[in-house]
Amino acid sequence: MRDALKVFFRFLPNYKRYLVFNVIFNVLAALFGIFSFVTLIPILKIILRMSAPATEYMAVHFLPIDGLKTAVMNNLYKYIGDLMIKYEPTNVLMYVGIFGITMVFFKTAFTFSATFCVAKIRNHVVKDMRNKLYNKVLSLPMGYFTEQRKGDILSRMTGDVQEIEYSVGSPIDIIFKDPITILFSLLVMVFMSFKLTLFVFIMFPIAAAIIGYVGKALRKKSYKAQTKMGEILSTIEETLGGLRIVKGFNAEKKMAVKQDKQNERYRQIMDSVLIRNYLASPLSEFLGTFVIISVMWYGGSLILADKPILDAAEFIVYLVLFYSIINPAKNFSTAYYRVQKGLAALDRVDQVLNTESNILIKEKTTNIDGFRESIEYKGVWFKYQEDYVVQDININIKKGQTIALVGQSGSGKSTLADLLPRFYDATRGSVLIDGIDVRDMEPGQLRRLMGIVNQEPILFNDTIYNNITFGVDSATREQVEYAAHIANAHNFILETENGYDTIIGDRGSRLSGGQRQRISIARAVLTNNPIMILDEATSSLDTESEKLVQEAINNLLKDRTSIVIAHRLSTVRNADIIYVIRDGKIIEQGSFEQLLQSKGEFKKLHDNQFQ
Numbered sequence: 001m002r003d004a005l006k007v008f009f010r011f012l013p014n015y016k017r018y019l020v021f022n023v024i025f026n027v028l029a030a031l032f033g034i035f036s037f038v039t040l041i042p043i044l045k046i047i048l049r050m051s052a053p054a055t056e057y058m059a060v061h062f063l064p065i066d067g068l069k070t071a072v073m074n075n076l077y078k079y080i081g082d083l084m085i086k087y088e089p090t091n092v093l094m095y096v097g098i099f100g101i102t103m104v105f106f107k108t109a110f111t112f113s114a115t116f117c118v119a120k121i122r123n124h125v126v127k128d129m130r131n132k133l134y135n136k137v138l139s140l141p142m143g144y145f146t147e148q149r150k151g152d153i154l155s156r157m158t159g160d161v162q163e164i165e166y167s168v169g170s171p172i173d174i175i176f177k178d179p180i181t182i183l184f185s186l187l188v189m190v191f192m193s194f195k196l197t198l199f200v201f202i203m204f205p206i207a208a209a210i211i212g213y214v215g216k217a218l219r220k221k222s223y224k225a226q227t228k229m230g231e232i233l234s235t236i237e238e239t240l241g242g243l244r245i246v247k248g249f250n251a252e253k254k255m256a257v258k259q260d261k262q263n264e265r266y267r268q269i270m271d272s273v274l275i276r277n278y279l280a281s282p283l284s285e286f287l288g289t290f291v292i293i294s295v296m297w298y299g300g301s302l303i304l305a306d307k308p309i310l311d312a313a314e315f316i317v318y319l320v321l322f323y324s325i326i327n328p329a330k331n332f333s334t335a336y337y338r339v340q341k342g343l344a345a346l347d348r349v350d351q352v353l354n355t356e357s358n359i360l361i362k363e364k365t366t367n368i369d370g371f372r373e374s375i376e377y378k379g380v381w382f383k384y385q386e387d388y389v390v391q392d393i394n395i396n397i398k399k400g401q402t403i404a405l406v407g408q409s410g411s412g413k414s415t416l417a418d419l420l421p422r423f424y425d426a427t428r429g430s431v432l433i434d435g436i437d438v439r440d441m442e443p444g445q446l447r448r449l450m451g452i453v454n455q456e457p458i459l460f461n462d463t464i465y466n467n468i469t470f471g472v473d474s475a476t477r478e479q480v481e482y483a484a485h486i487a488n489a490h491n492f493i494l495e496t497e498n499g500y501d502t503i504i505g506d507r508g509s510r511l512s513g514g515q516r517q518r519i520s521i522a523r524a525v526l527t528n529n530p531i532m533i534l535d536e537a538t539s540s541l542d543t544e545s546e547k548l549v550q551e552a553i554n555n556l557l558k559d560r561t562s563i564v565i566a567h568r569l570s571t572v573r574n575a576d577i578i579y580v581i582r583d584g585k586i587i588e589q590g591s592f593e594q595l596l597q598s599k600g601e602f603k604k605l606h607d608n609q610f611q
Contacts, residue, residue, distance in 0.1 A: 014124070014128075015120065015121050015124050015125070018117040018118075018120045018121045019117070019121060019176075021113070021114075021117045022114045022117035022118055022121070022176055022177075023176065023180070025110045025111070025113040025114035025117065026110070026111075026114045026176060026177050026180040026181070027180055027184075028106070028110040029106075029107045029108075029110035029111045029114060029177075029181075030180050030181050030183075030184040030185075031184065032103045032104075032106045032107040032110065033103070033104075033107045033181070033324070034184050034185060034188055034321070035103060056078065111177070114176070114177060115177075118176060118177075122165075126161070126164070126165045129161060129164065129349070130157075130161055132353065133156070133157055133161065133349060133352060133353060134157065136352055136353050136355070137153065137157065137352065139357060140352075140355060140357060141357050141358055141359045141423065141424065142418065142423040142424065143358065143384065143424060144355065144357075146384075149230065149231070149234040150234060151230055151231070151232070151233030151234025151235065151236065152227075152230030152231065152233070152234055153230075153352070154230075154233050155229050155230035155233045155348075156230065156348050156349055156351075156352055159229055159233075159345075160345035160346075160348050160349050161345075161349065163342055163344075163345035164342050164345050164346055164349065174328075177328075178328035179328075181324070181325065181328045182325045182328050185321050185322075185324055185325045186200075186325065188321055189318060189321055189322065192318050192321075193318060196295065196298060196318065199294075199295065199298050200291070200295060200322065224269050225266065225269045225270050225273050225344075227348070228262065228265055228266045228269060229266060230348075231262055232259070232262050232263065232266060235255070235258060235259055235262060236259075239255055239259075295319070295322060296319070358425065359422055359424075359425055359443065360425075360439070361442060361443065362439075362440060365440060365441055365442040365445075366436050366440045366441055367445065368433070368434075368436065368441055368445055368446070368449070370449070370530070371399065371433060371434065371449050371530040371531055371561065372399065372434050373398070373399055373434045373435070374396060374397060374398050374399060374432075374433075374434065375395075375396075375397040375420065375431075375432070375433055375531070375561065375563075376395070376396045376397070376431070376432040376435075377393045377394060377395040377396075377416070377419075377429070377431055377432075378394060378429055378430050378431070378432060379392060379393075379394060379428065379429035379430070380392070380393040380394075380416075380419065380426045380428070380429035380430070380431060381393075381426065381427050381428035381429055382412075382415060382416075382419060382424065382426050382427045382428075383427050388427070388584060389412045389415050389584050390412045390415055390416055390419070390426075390584045391583075391584040391585050392429075392585065393416060393429075393584075393585075393586060394586075395579065395586075397561060397563070398561075399530075399561050400559065400560070400561055401561060401562075401576045401577070402557055402561075402562040402564060402574070402575045402576050403562070403563055403564070403575060403576060403577045403578070403579065404563075404564045404565070404566055404572035404575035404577070404578045404579065405417065405563065405564070405565045405566075405578075405579050405581055406565075406566055406567070406569060406572060406578060406579070406580055406581070406602065406605065407580055407581035407582055407601075407605075408582065408605075409567075411581040411582050411583060411584065412581055412583070412584040413565045413581050414535055414565060416581070417533050417535060417563050417565055419431050419438075420438065420450070420531075420533065420563070421443075421446060421447050421450050421452070421533070422438055422439070422441075422443050422446060422447075425439055426439075433446075433449070448529065449529055449530055449531050450529050450531045450532070450533060451523075451524035451525075451527045451529040451531070451532050451533070451556075452524065452532075452533045452534075452535070453517075453520050453521055453524050453532070453533070453534045453535070453553075453556075454520070454535050454536075455535055455536040457508060457513075457516040457517050457519065457520040458507075458520065459504060459507055459508035459511075459516055459519060459520065460507075461503070461504070461505060461506045461507070462503065462504070463498075463500065463501050463502060463503055463504070464493055464496070464499075464500050464501070464502050464504060464519060465480060465500040465501060467504065467508075467519055467523065468480050468483060468484065468500075468519060468522045468523050468526055469523075469526065470523055471523070471527060472526050472527060475526055477500075479526060480500065480522075480526060481500075483522040483523075483525040483526040484500075484522045486521075486522070486525045486552065486555045486556065487518045487519070487521040487522035487525055487552040487555070487556070488518055488548045488549070488551055488552045488555075489515070489518040489519055489521070489522050489552070492515055492518075504516075504519075514548060514549055517549050518548065518549060518552055521549070521552045521553065521556055522552075524556060525555075525556055529560075530560060530561060531560065531561050531562070531563075532556060532557060532560050532561070532562040532563070533562075533563050533565075534553060534557075534562065534563070534564045534565065534566075535565045536565050536566055536567055550571060553571075554574075568609070569592075569602075569605060569606050569609055570609075572592065573592050574592075575591075575592065576591070577589060577590065577591065578590065578591065578592060578595055578602065580595070580600070580601050580602050580605075582601060587600070587601055588600050588601055588602055
């Protein structure tokens with residue numbers, strides 16, 4: 001339970017007022033509940049004719065404790081006795097009944113108020129947890145997502161947070177309410193009989209130890225189950241993303257077998273989890289019954305002793321009080337099982353929340369308000385793990401220049417471009433903009449200087465208009481249409497069902513590849529950034545689409561500083577300087593014509609494409 005409270009107290013500062021009111025309401029509910037029980041003692045004694053009413057009131061002194069108990073009981077007997085003299089016994093019972101109903105009314109009213117406060121805490125805290133996890137995912141560097149399965153990340157953001165809400169959020173009212181009820185009941189029980197309550201204190205830890213042992217085993221199994229669910233979601237995500245390949249290679253059976261094995265392992269783990277989870281209620285009931293019978297045996301021995309500590313009426317009320325803490329104790333133990341299951345999900349969520357970004361943001365960053373002179377790669381080395389994929393790169397790009405990076409797949413071209421917007425940081429050396437190291441800049445400010453067009457257009461299941469204005473808050477309709485004109489997209493947009501308000505489907509599935517790419521170029525045009533990065537923007541297109549997209553790219557690059565990554569060498573003919581990359585190193589550089597005349601690596605690449 002301590003871990004569960006830690007979870008909520010991390011997010012609690014904004015909602016402390018609800019917690020304060022919850023504690024107050026629970027205390028009042030416990031007091032009204034206990035007071036209605038205690039008044040039963042003199043009533044039972046008089047009705048059962050175990051003793052006569054007291055003859056006079058006694059002064060109440062808090063010490064010693066036995067004197068306090070005697071004075072309180074005597075005064076209750078006196079008050080009830082006076083009522084029975086003044087009214088008929090049946091009328092007294094009616095008044096006592098009305099009094100009991102009033103006490104229960106206030107108890108339930110305060111209990112509801114306390115639960116309402118906890119509901120506010122629970123919902124706000126879970127909302128904050130979701131937001132924090134989502135914002136953390138947004139802030140993590142690109143390298144994190146190359147090492148993690150997308151399905152596992154989705155599992156943590158959905159299933160694990162849902163499990164936390166159910167397993168930690170739901171029992172939180174029990175965590176705040178039941179301990180107060182148990183505490184006040186135990187205080188009254190100590191007041192009534194210290195020896196009998198001491199016996200209860202001996203019995204409860206035994207039951208708690210058994211419950212705790214099973215709960216720890218449940219947490220371990222739950223962690224394994226949630227990890228396995230992440231693997232299942234990863235397989236589903238890969239299947240949906242590559243369904244054309246799965247069907248094209250007749251691999252349906254292979255994928256079905258893989259998924260069946262994962263599901264079977266998940267079933268085995270969940271069998272173990274559910275057995276332990278379902279064990280909570282019967283185990284709590286058995287242990288509660290065991291403790292009650294033990295208390296009845298020991299309490300009976302105290303009544304039947306030569307000098308009884310309790311009489312029968314007091315013992316009946318003591319048992320009522322004791323039974324009143326059995327349900328809270330059972331709820332507490334059941335909540336403990338559920339919390340252990342939720343803490344396994346919390347461990348997985350915390351792994352994301354506690355992930356340190358390797359893109360370090362300095363406390364004092366250099367403010368930049370534009371791009372003026374040049375971009376420089378100065379002795380840049382970079383590695384993902386052990387081997388360097390970029391080695392001793394030196395490039396100087398003047399404002400207004402277009403440079404191209406060409407070479408075989410895996411040579412390090414895209415990685416080199418990714419160092420500029422700080423998707424990764426150079427391992428050695430530095431990347432400079434106007435002489436300022438990009439590591440001294442705040443990433444958000446840095447990336448506002450750049451527009452990016454990828455090989456695979458990244459579009460969202462939204463309207464064409466909202467996809468073009470993505471990242472631009474104040475664009476007008478005229479500006480959006482102008483950007484679409486520049487990107488050769490305006491005409492086909494008007495031909496769609498609802499024009500700029502047409503929903504394009506998941507990842508733009510309702511558009512062709514060339515149309516998706518022109519939408520992404522229009523988005524880059526609208527940002528009007530001085531630096532452009534184009535990563536093989538035409539490599540996956542047919543000839544006609546490539547021509548339209550290339551015209552859009554030429555329009556985009558006018559008066560901008562650009563880094564173009566290309567496999568199709570025809571698209572870099574107009575670049576000011578072409579750098580040929582192999583194994584992370586620059587092996588050639590020059591204009592298109594110069595590289596052809598040098599008859600080196602570029603010439604080989606050119607001949608392979610055009611012959």
